[in-house]
Amino acid sequence: MSATESSPALRRPKLADLVTGTLRRRIAAGEYDASGKLPTEGQMTTIFGVSRTVVREAIAALAADGLVQSRQGAGVFVVPSPASPFNALGAESANKISVAINVLEVRMGIEIEAAGLAAVRRSASQEAAIHEAWNEFGRLLKLGIPTGKTDFAFHRAIAAATNNPFYTEVLEALGSRTIPCDVASPWSTETVLSREYQAGLQREHRDIMEAISAQDAAAAREAMRQHLSRSQERYRARLRTV
Incomplete structure (x- = not known):
């Protein structure tokens, strides 16, 4: 440390x-x-x-x-907020897989370090919030309900556990682009993402969560790196089949 x-x-x-x-x-x-x-x-x-x-x-x-x-x-x-530069990032192309890949690249630059910081900075209540988001993802998965919002909640809880508000602000600015495969996307969890696919995400989330709980910053960073890298590859594979 x-x-x-x-x-x-x-x-x-x-x-x-x-x-x-x-x-x-x-x-x-x-x-x-x-x-x-x-x-x-x-x-x-x-x-x-x-x-x-x-x-x-x-x-x-x-x-x-x-x-x-x-x-x-x-x-x-x-105070009504002015248009965010994130929102201006090709709103008309927000439903493209290429946009999801670009967003994941940005997230890798932010969330890998956030996971490491969360491992050493998180409070007991922040750790609990990460676990709650993970459990809720599993609950929705069992019910066959789209998991996009809970997926975002998991990543946001990790950002919050850094105790640096700019990490959460960046995720919130990215908004729905953070987890593109949700009901608002043409690649919706309802129609494209299989239960097996989402169960894989849940296992990757578990690895991140367990490293943060163990206060192992290096393992948390690596688990987040693996998760986001695999997500990038999944989108690239989908892009090749479109």
Whole structure:
């Protein structure tokens, strides 16, 4: 373990940072409408079980990032986000396998290191979130329900466990392109991805999860590298048959 991966990153995040991160994720996920109003300060103290001071600090951080805006006497509102450069990445070609391959290349540059950092930085609750996403993938697989959203949740939980918000922000910016084979894609899990295929993904996810649980950064990076490399090869194989 390097000095970069050790003690400073293991400090417990502040309550305000946790609230900020949760609100940031909910805004990115569209749980609060663009230009919509956030819960009141009093409501948020109940929702998060924190003081008004913590809520104010979290709102101030979001406002500094340009995500929300306070209006005197009216409340705090979500600021509509400008078009993301990720969203502009050939929206008309987002259903091409070549786009999925390009996205996987970007993810390899981000998620391999994220897995290693998660192994040494993750808290008990963050480890539990990774396990929960993995279990949910298996549950949906048994029911024959598309697993794309849970697949994304697994990778996002790993990014969150780095305790570096930029890892989760990049995945959220990529959005549906992160896991292209979902119901929104022509290569939908409902019609193309077999149960065997998805069970293979689940086994690869397990290897990543177990390395993170064991706090083995090198093994976590290698497991993530293997997973994303195999995913790239699967898309390339599909491209050759189209």
